[in-house]
Amino acid sequence: MHHFHQSPDDVIAVLIEDRITANDLEALLDRIEGVLARHPELHMFLETRGLESLELAGFGGYLARALPLMKELRRFGRIAVVADQAWVRAGTRLESALLPFVSYRVFQPEERAEALAWVTGG
16 A cells, blocks of 8 residues: 655655555556656655565556666666665665665664655755
C-alpha cells in the first residue's frame, strides 16, 4: 500500500507499507514521469514500513515501462530512503553503489524529518 505526501513539485514523497503491489509501482511511475516532464531534476523521499512482500503479478509490465527511464537516471538528484528494516537500508546502499551519480542517503525512522529536509533542500 502506498500514500503520497504533499511535497514540492520536483519531489516525490511516498510511504509504502506492508507489501509492494503492481498498483504501487504504477502510481510511482506515473509520478516519476510527470515530474520528469516538468523539471530537469527529480528528488525522492521514500519511506518504507514493515515491508513483507513484493507482488509479482504485473511486474513484467512495470519493468517494460520502467526500463526506458534508465536513460533518465542522471536526472535523479537526492534520494532519501527512510526504512525500519535493515534489509531495505542495505539494499538501498547497494543500489547507491551501483548508481554513484545519484545522491542517496539512508535514514532510520527516527531521522524522518532530517531525511525530508535533506531531500527537499531545506
